[in-house]
Amino acid sequence: MLGLPGHVTACLFDLDGVLTQTARVHNAAWTRTFDDFLRQRAAASGEPFQPFDPGPDYNRYVDGRPRADGVRSFLASRKIVLPEGTPDDPPEAETVNGLGNRKNVLLLQRLRDSGVEVYPGSVHYLKAATAAGLRRAVVTASANGAEVVAAAGLASLLEARVDGLVARDQGLRGKPHPDTFLAGAKLLGVDPAQAAVFEDALSGVAAGRAGGFGYVIGVDRVGQADELLAHGADRVVKDLADLLDIAEPLTPAARNSAAHHSAAERDPA
Template identity: 75%
Template sequence: MLGLPDHVTACLFDLDGVLTQTARVHNAAWARTFDDFLQRHAALTGEPFRPYDPAADYNRYVDGRQRADGVRTFLASRGITLPEGHPDDPPGADTVNGVGNRKNVVLLQRIRTDGVQPYAGSVDYLHAAQRAGLRRAVVSASANCADVVMAAGLSPLLEVRVDGVVARQRGLRGKPFPDTFLAAAEAFGVRPEQAAVFEDALAGVAAGRAGGFGYVIGVDRVGQADDLRAHGADVVVRDLAELLTAADPPRPRAGGAGSTEGAAT
Protein backbone atom coordinates (compact mmCIF):
# COMPACT_ATOMS: atom_id res chain seq x y z
CA MET A 1 0.00 0.00 0.00
CA LEU A 2 1.61 3.23 -1.21
CA GLY A 3 -1.46 5.44 -1.01
CA LEU A 4 -1.63 5.81 -4.79
CA PRO A 5 -4.27 4.96 -7.40
CA ASP A 6 -3.60 1.76 -9.34
CA HIS A 7 -2.94 3.59 -12.62
CA VAL A 8 0.13 5.40 -11.23
CA THR A 9 3.45 3.83 -12.27
CA ALA A 10 5.88 6.71 -11.67
CA CYS A 11 6.53 9.03 -8.72
CA LEU A 12 7.87 12.56 -9.25
CA PHE A 13 9.19 14.07 -6.03
CA ASP A 14 10.06 17.64 -5.23
CA LEU A 15 13.27 17.83 -3.18
CA ASP A 16 13.27 20.59 -0.57
CA GLY A 17 10.52 20.03 1.97
CA VAL A 18 9.41 16.72 0.47
CA LEU A 19 12.50 14.49 0.48
CA THR A 20 14.98 16.61 2.43
CA GLN A 21 14.83 19.04 5.33
CA THR A 22 16.43 21.79 3.28
CA ALA A 23 13.39 24.05 2.83
CA ARG A 24 14.24 25.76 6.13
CA VAL A 25 17.86 26.19 4.99
CA HIS A 26 16.70 27.74 1.71
CA ASN A 27 14.32 30.01 3.62
CA ALA A 28 17.05 31.20 5.98
CA ALA A 29 19.30 31.94 3.01
CA TRP A 30 16.52 33.90 1.30
CA ALA A 31 15.84 35.83 4.52
CA ARG A 32 19.45 36.95 4.87
CA THR A 33 19.76 37.78 1.18
CA PHE A 34 16.51 39.72 0.84
CA ASP A 35 16.90 41.58 4.14
CA ASP A 36 20.40 42.72 3.17
CA PHE A 37 19.07 43.94 -0.18
CA LEU A 38 15.96 45.59 1.31
CA GLN A 39 18.01 47.43 3.93
CA ARG A 40 20.30 48.85 1.23
CA HIS A 41 17.28 49.72 -0.93
CA ALA A 42 15.61 51.53 1.98
CA ALA A 43 18.79 53.51 2.69
CA LEU A 44 19.04 54.60 -0.96
CA THR A 45 15.37 55.48 -1.47
CA GLY A 46 14.36 56.72 1.97
CA GLU A 47 11.53 54.19 2.04
CA PRO A 48 10.91 52.32 5.31
CA PHE A 49 12.62 48.97 5.68
CA ARG A 50 10.11 46.12 5.75
CA PRO A 51 11.87 42.78 6.31
CA TYR A 52 11.23 39.59 4.41
CA ASP A 53 8.62 37.40 6.10
CA PRO A 54 9.98 33.82 6.33
CA ALA A 55 6.44 32.43 6.54
CA ALA A 56 4.11 34.36 4.22
CA ASP A 57 6.70 35.62 1.72
CA TYR A 58 8.50 32.30 1.35
CA ASN A 59 5.34 30.28 0.75
CA ARG A 60 3.73 32.83 -1.55
CA TYR A 61 6.59 34.11 -3.67
CA VAL A 62 9.64 31.88 -3.41
CA ASP A 63 8.98 28.25 -2.48
CA GLY A 64 9.18 25.85 -5.42
CA ARG A 65 10.24 28.45 -7.95
CA GLN A 66 13.50 28.66 -9.85
CA ARG A 67 15.92 31.04 -8.18
CA ALA A 68 15.54 33.97 -10.57
CA ASP A 69 11.77 33.57 -10.59
CA GLY A 70 11.74 33.73 -6.78
CA VAL A 71 13.80 36.94 -6.77
CA ARG A 72 11.65 38.56 -9.44
CA THR A 73 8.33 37.54 -7.87
CA PHE A 74 9.22 38.59 -4.32
CA LEU A 75 10.69 41.95 -5.32
CA ALA A 76 7.65 42.64 -7.50
CA SER A 77 5.49 42.19 -4.40
CA ARG A 78 7.44 45.10 -2.89
CA GLY A 79 7.15 47.21 -6.03
CA ILE A 80 10.82 46.74 -6.90
CA THR A 81 12.06 45.91 -10.40
CA LEU A 82 15.69 45.05 -11.12
CA PRO A 83 17.47 44.46 -14.42
CA GLU A 84 17.77 40.76 -15.22
CA GLY A 85 21.54 40.75 -15.57
CA HIS A 86 23.30 37.53 -16.55
CA PRO A 87 23.48 34.07 -14.92
CA ASP A 88 27.14 34.64 -13.98
CA ASP A 89 26.58 38.05 -12.33
CA PRO A 90 28.64 38.49 -9.14
CA PRO A 91 26.72 37.98 -5.88
CA GLY A 92 26.94 41.68 -5.08
CA ALA A 93 25.26 42.86 -8.30
CA ASP A 94 21.86 44.53 -7.96
CA THR A 95 20.31 42.42 -10.69
CA VAL A 96 17.84 39.55 -10.55
CA ASN A 97 20.64 37.08 -11.20
CA GLY A 98 23.04 38.84 -8.83
CA VAL A 99 20.59 38.66 -5.92
CA GLY A 100 19.88 35.02 -6.75
CA ASN A 101 23.59 34.20 -6.84
CA ARG A 102 24.06 35.89 -3.46
CA LYS A 103 21.36 33.63 -2.04
CA ASN A 104 23.16 30.61 -3.47
CA VAL A 105 26.43 31.59 -1.77
CA VAL A 106 24.64 31.87 1.58
CA LEU A 107 22.81 28.57 0.97
CA LEU A 108 25.98 26.62 0.21
CA GLN A 109 27.64 28.04 3.34
CA ARG A 110 24.74 26.82 5.47
CA ILE A 111 24.68 23.39 3.82
CA ARG A 112 28.42 22.95 4.45
CA THR A 113 27.89 24.00 8.08
CA ASP A 114 24.65 22.16 8.87
CA GLY A 115 24.65 19.25 6.40
CA VAL A 116 21.54 17.77 4.76
CA GLN A 117 19.01 15.53 6.46
CA PRO A 118 16.33 13.59 4.58
CA TYR A 119 12.92 13.04 6.11
CA ALA A 120 12.81 9.51 7.52
CA GLY A 121 9.27 8.97 6.25
CA SER A 122 10.33 9.99 2.75
CA VAL A 123 13.26 7.56 2.79
CA ASP A 124 10.88 4.78 3.84
CA TYR A 125 8.51 5.75 1.06
CA LEU A 126 11.26 5.76 -1.58
CA HIS A 127 12.32 2.26 -0.51
CA ALA A 128 8.70 1.06 -0.66
CA ALA A 129 8.21 2.59 -4.11
CA GLN A 130 11.41 0.94 -5.31
CA ARG A 131 10.28 -2.46 -4.02
CA ALA A 132 6.91 -1.98 -5.73
CA GLY A 133 8.61 -1.34 -9.07
CA LEU A 134 7.50 2.29 -9.39
CA ARG A 135 9.76 4.69 -11.28
CA ARG A 136 11.22 7.50 -9.14
CA ALA A 137 12.41 10.98 -10.13
CA VAL A 138 13.39 14.12 -8.28
CA VAL A 139 12.05 17.34 -9.82
CA SER A 140 13.47 20.46 -8.21
CA ALA A 141 13.92 24.12 -9.04
CA SER A 142 17.28 24.05 -7.24
CA ALA A 143 20.52 24.23 -9.17
CA ASN A 144 22.11 22.43 -6.21
CA CYS A 145 19.81 19.43 -6.43
CA ALA A 146 22.47 16.88 -7.38
CA ASP A 147 24.72 17.88 -4.47
CA VAL A 148 21.84 17.83 -1.98
CA VAL A 149 20.59 14.43 -3.17
CA MET A 150 24.08 12.98 -2.83
CA ALA A 151 24.68 14.58 0.59
CA ALA A 152 21.38 13.16 1.83
CA GLY A 153 22.25 9.66 0.59
CA LEU A 154 19.27 9.46 -1.76
CA SER A 155 21.08 8.93 -5.06
CA PRO A 156 20.53 5.12 -5.18
CA LEU A 157 16.78 5.60 -4.73
CA LEU A 158 16.22 8.11 -7.56
CA GLU A 159 16.51 7.25 -11.25
CA VAL A 160 15.98 10.63 -12.93
CA ARG A 161 16.81 14.19 -11.95
CA VAL A 162 15.22 17.28 -13.51
CA ASP A 163 16.49 20.35 -11.67
CA GLY A 164 17.39 23.98 -12.15
CA VAL A 165 20.48 23.08 -14.17
CA VAL A 166 18.53 20.83 -16.53
CA ALA A 167 15.75 23.42 -16.82
CA ARG A 168 18.21 26.10 -17.88
CA GLN A 169 19.94 23.81 -20.37
CA ARG A 170 16.66 22.73 -21.96
CA GLY A 171 14.77 26.01 -21.68
CA LEU A 172 12.09 24.54 -19.38
CA ARG A 173 9.83 26.97 -17.57
CA GLY A 174 9.82 26.72 -13.79
CA LYS A 175 6.90 25.89 -11.52
CA PRO A 176 3.96 26.74 -11.52
CA PHE A 177 4.40 25.72 -15.16
CA PRO A 178 4.48 21.91 -15.48
CA ASP A 179 7.47 21.70 -17.84
CA THR A 180 9.94 20.07 -15.44
CA PHE A 181 7.46 17.45 -14.23
CA LEU A 182 6.50 16.69 -17.83
CA ALA A 183 10.19 16.24 -18.69
CA ALA A 184 10.58 13.71 -15.88
CA ALA A 185 7.52 11.74 -17.01
CA GLU A 186 8.86 11.79 -20.56
CA ALA A 187 12.19 10.41 -19.35
CA PHE A 188 10.31 7.38 -18.00
CA GLY A 189 8.20 7.04 -21.13
CA VAL A 190 4.95 7.45 -19.17
CA ARG A 191 1.98 9.70 -19.79
CA PRO A 192 1.30 12.43 -17.20
CA GLU A 193 -1.83 10.64 -16.02
CA GLN A 194 0.35 7.64 -15.09
CA ALA A 195 2.54 9.71 -12.76
CA ALA A 196 2.05 11.12 -9.27
CA VAL A 197 3.50 14.46 -8.17
CA PHE A 198 4.69 14.96 -4.57
CA GLU A 199 4.99 18.64 -3.63
CA ASP A 200 5.09 20.89 -0.59
CA ALA A 201 5.08 24.18 -2.52
CA LEU A 202 1.94 25.90 -3.76
CA ALA A 203 3.64 26.58 -7.11
CA GLY A 204 4.64 22.92 -7.38
CA VAL A 205 1.14 21.63 -6.63
CA ALA A 206 -0.23 24.06 -9.21
CA ALA A 207 2.30 22.70 -11.72
CA GLY A 208 1.18 19.14 -11.03
CA ARG A 209 -2.43 20.08 -11.62
CA ALA A 210 -1.63 22.11 -14.74
CA GLY A 211 0.28 19.17 -16.22
CA GLY A 212 -2.69 16.80 -15.97
CA PHE A 213 -0.86 14.37 -13.69
CA GLY A 214 -2.64 11.33 -12.38
CA TYR A 215 -2.39 12.21 -8.70
CA VAL A 216 -1.06 15.26 -6.85
CA ILE A 217 0.04 14.79 -3.24
CA GLY A 218 0.48 17.93 -1.18
CA VAL A 219 3.00 17.62 1.66
CA ASP A 220 2.12 20.08 4.40
CA ARG A 221 5.16 20.88 6.53
CA VAL A 222 4.12 24.44 7.45
CA GLY A 223 0.36 24.40 8.07
CA GLN A 224 -0.96 25.31 4.62
CA ALA A 225 -3.14 22.28 3.92
CA ASP A 226 -6.10 24.33 2.70
CA ASP A 227 -3.93 26.33 0.31
CA LEU A 228 -2.38 23.12 -1.07
CA ARG A 229 -5.85 21.74 -1.77
CA ALA A 230 -6.94 25.03 -3.32
CA HIS A 231 -3.95 24.90 -5.69
CA GLY A 232 -4.85 21.39 -6.86
CA ALA A 233 -3.69 18.73 -4.40
CA ASP A 234 -5.81 15.56 -4.47
CA VAL A 235 -4.71 14.68 -0.95
CA VAL A 236 -2.61 16.42 1.69
CA VAL A 237 -0.37 14.63 4.18
CA ARG A 238 2.07 15.92 6.78
CA ASP A 239 4.64 13.23 5.95
CA LEU A 240 4.94 10.59 3.24
CA ALA A 241 4.89 7.91 5.93
CA GLU A 242 1.14 8.58 6.23
CA LEU A 243 0.66 7.19 2.72
CA LEU A 244 2.28 3.92 3.75
CA THR A 245 -0.26 3.43 6.52
CA ALA A 246 -3.37 4.62 4.66
CA ALA A 247 -6.29 2.34 5.47
CA ASP A 248 -8.06 2.83 2.12
CA PRO A 249 -6.82 3.48 -1.41
CA PRO A 250 -7.12 7.18 -2.32
CA ARG A 251 -9.65 8.43 -4.81
CA PRO A 252 -8.69 11.29 -7.14
CA ARG A 253 -10.91 14.36 -6.96
CA ALA A 254 -13.99 14.15 -9.17
CA GLY A 255 -13.21 15.39 -12.63
CA GLY A 256 -9.58 16.09 -11.69
CA ALA A 257 -6.51 15.05 -13.63
CA GLY A 258 -6.35 11.80 -11.73
CA SER A 259 -9.95 10.84 -12.46
CA THR A 260 -10.35 7.75 -14.63
CA GLU A 261 -14.02 8.40 -15.31
CA GLY A 262 -14.60 8.21 -19.05
CA ALA A 263 -10.96 7.37 -19.74
CA ALA A 264 -9.96 4.84 -22.34
CA THR A 265 -8.74 1.55 -20.93
Protein backbone atom coordinates in the same frame (compact mmCIF):
# COMPACT_ATOMS: atom_id res chain seq x y z
CA MET B 1 -0.02 0.02 0.17
CA LEU B 2 1.46 3.23 -1.22
CA GLY B 3 -1.69 5.33 -1.08
CA LEU B 4 -1.79 5.77 -4.86
CA PRO B 5 -4.45 4.96 -7.48
CA GLY B 6 -3.89 1.78 -9.44
CA HIS B 7 -3.08 3.58 -12.70
CA VAL B 8 0.00 5.30 -11.22
CA THR B 9 3.28 3.61 -12.21
CA ALA B 10 5.75 6.44 -11.53
CA CYS B 11 6.52 8.98 -8.80
CA LEU B 12 7.92 12.47 -9.35
CA PHE B 13 9.25 13.92 -6.10
CA ASP B 14 10.11 17.51 -5.35
CA LEU B 15 13.33 17.67 -3.34
CA ASP B 16 13.35 20.52 -0.81
CA GLY B 17 10.59 20.03 1.74
CA VAL B 18 9.47 16.66 0.37
CA LEU B 19 12.55 14.43 0.49
CA THR B 20 15.05 16.64 2.28
CA GLN B 21 14.80 19.16 5.09
CA THR B 22 16.62 21.79 3.06
CA ALA B 23 13.52 23.97 2.68
CA ARG B 24 14.32 25.61 6.02
CA VAL B 25 17.89 26.24 4.83
CA HIS B 26 16.60 27.78 1.59
CA ASN B 27 14.19 29.92 3.60
CA ALA B 28 16.95 31.18 5.89
CA ALA B 29 19.18 32.02 2.92
CA TRP B 30 16.38 33.89 1.15
CA THR B 31 15.48 35.77 4.32
CA ARG B 32 19.07 36.92 4.84
CA THR B 33 19.44 37.88 1.16
CA PHE B 34 16.24 39.87 0.89
CA ASP B 35 16.56 41.53 4.30
CA ASP B 36 20.09 42.74 3.50
CA PHE B 37 18.90 44.07 0.15
CA LEU B 38 15.78 45.72 1.56
CA ARG B 39 17.67 47.23 4.49
CA GLN B 40 20.23 48.83 2.18
CA ARG B 41 17.48 50.08 -0.11
CA ALA B 42 15.56 51.58 2.82
CA ALA B 43 18.68 53.34 4.12
CA ALA B 44 19.36 54.85 0.70
CA SER B 45 15.77 56.01 0.11
CA GLY B 46 14.80 56.98 3.65
CA GLU B 47 11.75 54.70 3.48
CA PRO B 48 10.89 52.35 6.37
CA PHE B 49 12.53 48.94 6.31
CA GLN B 50 9.92 46.20 5.77
CA PRO B 51 11.61 42.81 6.19
CA PHE B 52 11.01 39.68 4.15
CA ASP B 53 8.45 37.45 5.88
CA PRO B 54 9.76 33.86 5.99
CA GLY B 55 6.18 32.61 6.25
CA PRO B 56 3.77 34.15 3.71
CA ASP B 57 6.44 35.80 1.51
CA TYR B 58 8.46 32.60 1.20
CA ASN B 59 5.46 30.35 0.51
CA ARG B 60 3.75 32.73 -1.90
CA TYR B 61 6.61 34.15 -3.93
CA VAL B 62 9.71 31.98 -3.60
CA ASP B 63 9.08 28.37 -2.57
CA GLY B 64 9.46 25.89 -5.43
CA ARG B 65 10.43 28.47 -8.04
CA PRO B 66 13.73 28.83 -9.90
CA ARG B 67 15.98 31.40 -8.21
CA ALA B 68 15.48 34.20 -10.72
CA ASP B 69 11.70 33.65 -10.76
CA GLY B 70 11.65 33.81 -6.96
CA VAL B 71 13.58 37.08 -6.92
CA ARG B 72 11.40 38.58 -9.63
CA SER B 73 8.16 37.44 -7.98
CA PHE B 74 9.02 38.78 -4.52
CA LEU B 75 10.39 42.10 -5.79
CA ALA B 76 7.23 42.58 -7.87
CA SER B 77 5.20 42.20 -4.66
CA ARG B 78 7.14 45.19 -3.30
CA LYS B 79 6.91 47.09 -6.63
CA ILE B 80 10.69 46.88 -7.06
CA VAL B 81 12.21 46.38 -10.50
CA LEU B 82 15.85 45.41 -11.05
CA PRO B 83 17.75 44.75 -14.28
CA GLU B 84 17.68 41.07 -15.21
CA GLY B 85 21.42 40.61 -15.65
CA THR B 86 22.66 37.16 -16.62
CA PRO B 87 22.97 33.82 -14.75
CA ASP B 88 26.71 34.48 -14.46
CA ASP B 89 26.31 37.78 -12.58
CA PRO B 90 28.47 38.05 -9.44
CA PRO B 91 26.59 37.89 -6.11
CA GLU B 92 27.18 41.59 -5.45
CA ALA B 93 25.47 42.68 -8.70
CA GLU B 94 22.27 44.67 -8.18
CA THR B 95 20.36 42.54 -10.69
CA VAL B 96 17.73 39.81 -10.50
CA ASN B 97 20.35 37.15 -11.22
CA GLY B 98 22.92 38.77 -8.94
CA LEU B 99 20.49 38.70 -6.02
CA GLY B 100 19.65 35.07 -6.77
CA ASN B 101 23.33 34.16 -6.88
CA ARG B 102 23.84 35.99 -3.58
CA LYS B 103 21.24 33.70 -2.05
CA ASN B 104 22.96 30.66 -3.49
CA VAL B 105 26.29 31.56 -1.90
CA LEU B 106 24.57 31.73 1.50
CA LEU B 107 22.72 28.47 0.82
CA LEU B 108 25.87 26.53 -0.08
CA GLN B 109 27.63 27.89 3.00
CA ARG B 110 24.76 26.77 5.24
CA LEU B 111 24.68 23.33 3.59
CA ARG B 112 28.42 22.93 4.14
CA ASP B 113 28.05 23.97 7.77
CA SER B 114 24.95 21.93 8.66
CA GLY B 115 24.79 19.17 6.02
CA VAL B 116 21.63 17.76 4.46
CA GLU B 117 18.94 16.13 6.57
CA VAL B 118 16.30 13.86 5.07
CA TYR B 119 12.75 13.17 6.20
CA PRO B 120 12.83 9.58 7.51
CA GLY B 121 9.26 9.00 6.34
CA SER B 122 10.21 10.03 2.83
CA VAL B 123 13.14 7.62 2.74
CA HIS B 124 10.83 4.86 3.96
CA TYR B 125 8.34 5.73 1.21
CA LEU B 126 11.05 5.83 -1.46
CA LYS B 127 12.22 2.37 -0.45
CA ALA B 128 8.65 1.06 -0.53
CA ALA B 129 8.09 2.59 -3.98
CA THR B 130 11.31 1.00 -5.19
CA ALA B 131 10.30 -2.40 -3.83
CA ALA B 132 6.90 -2.05 -5.51
CA GLY B 133 8.54 -1.45 -8.89
CA LEU B 134 7.39 2.14 -9.35
CA ARG B 135 9.58 4.44 -11.44
CA ARG B 136 11.12 7.32 -9.47
CA ALA B 137 12.53 10.75 -10.33
CA VAL B 138 13.31 13.95 -8.47
CA VAL B 139 12.14 17.25 -9.95
CA THR B 140 13.52 20.37 -8.29
CA ALA B 141 14.03 24.01 -9.12
CA SER B 142 17.35 23.92 -7.28
CA ALA B 143 20.50 24.26 -9.36
CA ASN B 144 22.21 22.23 -6.61
CA GLY B 145 19.97 19.19 -7.08
CA ALA B 146 22.74 16.69 -7.82
CA GLU B 147 24.81 17.76 -4.83
CA VAL B 148 21.87 17.68 -2.42
CA VAL B 149 20.66 14.26 -3.62
CA ALA B 150 24.18 12.84 -3.22
CA ALA B 151 24.74 14.44 0.18
CA ALA B 152 21.39 13.11 1.39
CA GLY B 153 22.28 9.57 0.30
CA LEU B 154 19.25 9.28 -1.99
CA ALA B 155 20.97 8.70 -5.34
CA SER B 156 20.43 4.93 -5.33
CA LEU B 157 16.68 5.36 -4.80
CA LEU B 158 16.12 7.79 -7.69
CA GLU B 159 16.38 6.88 -11.37
CA ALA B 160 16.33 10.35 -12.91
CA ARG B 161 16.74 14.01 -11.99
CA VAL B 162 15.44 17.26 -13.45
CA ASP B 163 16.93 20.25 -11.64
CA GLY B 164 17.57 23.93 -12.20
CA LEU B 165 20.60 23.28 -14.42
CA VAL B 166 18.65 20.88 -16.63
CA ALA B 167 15.79 23.38 -16.83
CA ARG B 168 18.14 26.16 -17.92
CA ASP B 169 19.90 23.99 -20.51
CA GLN B 170 16.61 22.78 -22.00
CA GLY B 171 14.74 26.08 -21.72
CA LEU B 172 12.12 24.63 -19.36
CA ARG B 173 9.85 27.05 -17.56
CA GLY B 174 9.82 26.83 -13.77
CA LYS B 175 6.89 25.92 -11.53
CA PRO B 176 3.95 26.70 -11.55
CA HIS B 177 4.43 25.72 -15.21
CA PRO B 178 4.49 21.92 -15.59
CA ASP B 179 7.56 21.77 -17.88
CA THR B 180 10.01 20.23 -15.41
CA PHE B 181 7.57 17.58 -14.22
CA LEU B 182 6.74 16.73 -17.83
CA ALA B 183 10.47 16.36 -18.49
CA GLY B 184 10.74 14.03 -15.49
CA ALA B 185 7.92 11.84 -16.77
CA LYS B 186 9.59 11.72 -20.18
CA LEU B 187 12.88 10.60 -18.65
CA LEU B 188 11.04 7.75 -16.93
CA GLY B 189 9.20 6.83 -20.13
CA VAL B 190 5.68 7.30 -18.74
CA ASP B 191 2.71 9.44 -19.69
CA PRO B 192 1.82 12.22 -17.23
CA ALA B 193 -1.46 10.46 -16.47
CA GLN B 194 0.55 7.49 -15.13
CA ALA B 195 2.65 9.60 -12.77
CA ALA B 196 2.05 11.00 -9.29
CA VAL B 197 3.54 14.34 -8.26
CA PHE B 198 4.69 14.87 -4.66
CA GLU B 199 5.02 18.56 -3.72
CA ASP B 200 5.12 20.78 -0.65
CA ALA B 201 5.11 24.11 -2.56
CA LEU B 202 1.95 25.79 -3.78
CA SER B 203 3.61 26.50 -7.12
CA GLY B 204 4.65 22.84 -7.43
CA VAL B 205 1.16 21.53 -6.72
CA ALA B 206 -0.19 23.96 -9.33
CA ALA B 207 2.39 22.63 -11.79
CA GLY B 208 1.30 19.06 -11.15
CA ARG B 209 -2.33 19.96 -11.77
CA ALA B 210 -1.50 21.99 -14.89
CA GLY B 211 0.45 19.09 -16.39
CA GLY B 212 -2.45 16.65 -16.26
CA PHE B 213 -0.67 14.25 -13.95
CA GLY B 214 -2.51 11.21 -12.68
CA TYR B 215 -2.33 12.17 -9.01
CA VAL B 216 -1.03 15.17 -7.08
CA ILE B 217 -0.06 14.78 -3.44
CA GLY B 218 0.52 17.87 -1.32
CA VAL B 219 2.96 17.49 1.56
CA ASP B 220 2.00 19.93 4.29
CA ARG B 221 5.10 20.80 6.31
CA VAL B 222 4.04 24.33 7.31
CA GLY B 223 0.28 24.23 7.96
CA GLN B 224 -1.02 25.16 4.52
CA ALA B 225 -3.24 22.15 3.77
CA ASP B 226 -6.15 24.30 2.57
CA GLU B 227 -3.91 26.21 0.17
CA LEU B 228 -2.41 22.99 -1.21
CA LEU B 229 -5.89 21.64 -1.88
CA ALA B 230 -6.96 24.93 -3.46
CA HIS B 231 -3.96 24.83 -5.80
CA GLY B 232 -4.90 21.38 -7.06
CA ALA B 233 -3.71 18.65 -4.69
CA ASP B 234 -5.80 15.47 -4.81
CA ARG B 235 -4.61 14.53 -1.34
CA VAL B 236 -2.67 16.23 1.45
CA VAL B 237 -0.49 14.47 4.02
CA LYS B 238 1.84 15.66 6.76
CA ASP B 239 4.53 13.19 5.77
CA LEU B 240 4.97 10.61 3.01
CA ALA B 241 4.93 7.87 5.62
CA ASP B 242 1.26 8.77 6.18
CA LEU B 243 0.55 7.26 2.75
CA LEU B 244 1.71 3.90 4.08
CA ASP B 245 -0.70 3.97 7.03
CA ILE B 246 -4.13 2.39 7.09
CA ALA B 247 -5.86 5.72 7.80
CA GLU B 248 -6.82 7.68 4.70
CA PRO B 249 -4.89 10.97 4.29
CA LEU B 250 -6.80 14.16 3.77
CA THR B 251 -8.66 14.65 0.48
CA PRO B 252 -10.84 17.60 -0.56
CA ALA B 253 -14.01 15.54 -0.06
CA ALA B 254 -12.83 14.31 3.33
CA ARG B 255 -11.93 17.85 4.40
CA ASN B 256 -15.38 19.17 3.40
CA SER B 257 -17.07 16.27 5.16
CA ALA B 258 -15.02 16.85 8.31
CA ALA B 259 -15.88 20.54 8.28
CA HIS B 260 -19.59 19.69 7.89
CA HIS B 261 -19.57 17.25 10.81
CA SER B 262 -17.61 19.70 12.94
CA ALA B 263 -20.19 22.40 12.28
CA ALA B 264 -23.00 19.98 13.11
CA GLU B 265 -21.36 19.12 16.43
CA ARG B 266 -21.06 22.80 17.30
CA ASP B 267 -24.68 23.51 16.34
CA PRO B 268 -26.94 20.42 16.75
CA ALA B 269 -29.89 22.38 15.37
